[in-house]
Amino acid sequence: MNILILGATGQVGFELLRALSPLGSLIAPTRAQLDLSSPDAVAGVLRAARPALIVNAAAWTAVDAAEAQREAAFRLNAELPAQLACFAAIAGIPVIHYSSDYVYPGDGDAPWREDSPTGPLSVYGQSKLAGDEAVMASGAEHLIFRTSWVYSARGSNFMKTMLRLGQERDSLKVVNDQIGAPTPARLIAEVTALAVYRQRLGRGIEGLYHLAPHGETSWHGFACEIFRRAAESGMALKLTPAQVAAIPGSDYPTPAQRPGNSRLCVDKLEADLGIDLPHWEPQLVLTLGECFA
Structure with a gap:
């Protein structure tokens, strides 16, 4: 089958090329080949590719730049997913989309669940939420993975x-009051490939899921572990x-407000897909190993 x-x-896209290659014929236009800001160009690729997925x-992903470039951020994060999902609904094919912890208000210290109330603090978060809502409302068979701190x-x-x-x-000074789970792009792609394989066996999952490793840390803790x-x-x-x-986020002001709590509960994904997600620290070791190989 053709997989578009x-x-x-990008980071996740590169890993998807490796993880999905055994599951179909991959069609992956580069930025030079496809202007994603052009709905007409995207429509042409969709017609030509005839994808099954x-x-x-x-x-x-430029969080701070989105504050000044709202229209561009919404085109890629909201309008593009809406266009893809609309095509998928008409064609009767599934669509997989990736979202962000930034759709949540970032308060408290309890992990966000898929049914937690949203409340993005930034234009970037607003654009990602709009994309999620468009995909869910499209009528297409869809799978949305919300993840955090991708590297x-x-x-x-x-x-x-x-x-x-x-x-x-x-x-160096690094913020220590924003908490989440660093998520390697490789893990996102591996889980995606498993979900696609399960779908082909008729035991797929559908809807919104959180995807992140177990454990939590601050940006300061993440930095220290990277150096160690x-x-x-x-x-x-x-x-x-x-x-x-270690410094508070108030000592490092940015154009876009960051969520203090980016914890994501992954119970639903583990139960429905039948997997045990790893802890973030061993995943860092694996990713660093790729840098030094």
Whole structure:
């Protein structure tokens, strides 16, 4: 079957190319080949690809820039998913879409569940929520994975930034009052592939699910673990965890407000898909290993 993957050059998209390759013929236009900001261009690719499954890993991920570029963020995060889901509904095919912990208000300390009330704090969060709602309202068979703190061995992300700064600086300040679970793009793709395989066996899942590793940490805790594990792997760093100062988010103002609580309950996904999601720390070790291979 033809599987159309949008956003294949991003972190999650790259991992999807590897994970989904045994399950069908992949059609993955690059940014140069497809202008996702153009509804007409997207429509043309949908007609030509004749997909049996759409996997949408394309997204506007520049959280702060979205505050000033609302229209562009909503095009990729809301209008594009709506267009894909509408096509899927008419064609009678499923669509898989990826969402974010930023759709929640970020207060309290209890993990968010799929039925928790939403309340995004930023334009980015608002655009992601609008995309989710459009997919759910489309009538298409759909699977939405809401995840948190995505990173990988390639592209731009928090882990890669920390590795660079760890080689350049002898001190660093990192926020310690925003809590979540760092999620490797590889894990997202692996779970997606399992869900697609189960779907082909007639035992698929449908609807909204949280997808993240077990455990929780702050950005400060994540940074310290990155430096500790990288040093153990032989990477030469100027920084040690002891040289990373913990600061409140109020000391590091950004254009977009970040949620303090990004914890996601994954009970529903584990039960319905029959899996045990791993803890975030071993997943970091695996991802770092890809950097040093």
